[in-house]
Amino acid sequence: MMIDIKEHAELSVLNHSCAHMMAQAVKRLYPNALFWVGPVVSEGFYYDIDLGDEVIKDDDLPKIEKEMKKIAKDGKRITRKEISKEEALEMFKDDLYKIDLISGLEDGTITCYQQGEFIDLCRGPHVETVKELKNFKLLKHSGAYWKGDSDNKVLQRIYGVCFPTAEELEEHLNLLEEAKKRDHKKLGRELDIFTMSEYAPGMPFFLPNGMIIRNQLENFWYEEHTKENYQFIKTPIMMSRELWEVSGHWDNYQENMYTTKVDDRDFAIKPMNCPGALLAYKAGLHSYKDLPLRVGELGQVHRHEASGALNGLFRVRTFTQDDAHIFMRPQQIEEEVMSLIQFIDRVYAIFGLTYRIELSTRPEKKYIGDLEIWEKSEAALAAACEHAGKTYKVNPGDGAFYGPKLDFHIKDSLGREWQCGTIQLDMNLPERFDLTYVESDGTKVRPVMLHRVIFGSIERFIGILIEHYAGHFPTWLAPQQVMVVPVHHEKHVEYAEKINALISANGYRSKLDARNEKLGYRIREAQLAKIPYQLVIGDGEQEQGTVTIRRAQSKESQTVTVEEFLAILSEEVKEKRL
């Protein structure tokens, strides 16, 4: 597993010092460079730099590395200096970035660190001398908006990583290389799971293998939700402008919506399922006795995401949300959310996925609803996490304008986190659509509503699974579960066909490879296709009514009766064994 640099105190200091050394090297190569911040992050360090009109190109990284090696070899000590805020402002008076930083600091002493000719504002701590910074690598670079604001100037950001020894660095770089082999875009192509076309940017095409995985996930989803007392609906993919005006999307989300005009009337393809779900709710009268009402929909949405945001199956322009909207009485929130957290936890465990929860609270400026309700809702979400025994990180101000939410994040092979599950309270739509239910006293009351997904998007979830399993899907999900391989393509083909037919008749996905090729060749292909079970059939098996099993990723083989093999398959699939 990839190391999280930020989580290791020593590596953190080392990487931070290395960021300074990189800045020093950049300053030598670009005398006009001005520096913004250079923090340590989980992948190492970066520094944001203003190079005036110059930009960093790929070829520049080796040059900077070379200069850094020189500095490290020179071996200057890193010394700490304390100065007053006034002195700091004077010292950096020609540097608008430093002035900006210093102005934001409290009055009192400010620390600087110096090595050779280079001095930088910094809280520290740092390593003793730059001699310790010999084993580093600059990994990538990009433009990055100053202060993360797209209205600001683009600074040059350079990422790197540093380790105490050359061996650790090399091992880390190897891990990065290995991670690339698990990339779902690469495996998705190799295993014929999905494809993309420039005629539909950001919109994946699922190939037959991908459809098997998808259908398995969807069937599983329906089964589990049926157990949890969900009902299911399917709403139209396109609805008229008036609906989106009621929901607020026409005013707030229009640039992300695909719209069309038919018979002089505006329509929009749904970017979310909720408005449709609310119309379905309004199709009838609801009693407090029916609550919580759990209504699920595997709904395909379209969003015109920024071109630069697109990324394989992780970020697409059309995807299927495993959505559900839950309508309930206010006092039911905490219990409902708690059981949802456990539901999500149970589902992720089946796939062997680990995750992290974030609680996003009320945005500072733009939000709707009472402050009191917000606070109660946030408390309910937090309490639900605690009662479910889950830790969470608070993201202050990161909630949607209509309510607080819990997000479930899962890492990809490169350690990047993607939001999958989410539980969001909504104080907006029930109001806009005037939802009601009949309370015990006969009055009409506004229900509390929450949106929730578990996979998040089936597309993204499949992307995550491809990387998580490195293409080796567990048997219950594997596009093809069994490959029957007769040793001789004529002598053993009849028995092999019988075996293949029997396995298929029992509901498993089996194929016969009776091509006129060497056994080793066909085994190799089955291994590369990551088929969980290869059954070799030769004279011995034919005579005794057995099959010889070879598992994917294994060199071992084992001979069992056909019945025994079916029992193995049955148990493995039924239990969704990993």
Place this chain on the structure above:
RNA sequence: GCCGGAGUGGCUCAAUGGUAGAGCAAUUCACUCGUAACGAAUAGGUUGGGUGUUCGAUUCACCUCUCCGGCACCA
């Protein structure tokens, strides 16, 4: 959308200012085979698209599309 990088047969990649070459895959033939590649032959590309420079562009320039790594975005 922004910064950088990349687009060559299904896939992985090579090459050159003078109309592209390999490996894998495919097809055919031969081999008749016990656990990760037997061999041979054949076919397959208007080098993402457009414009310009040039006697000549896949190669140079510009525009555009798509993809990748980041940034921003992520109701």
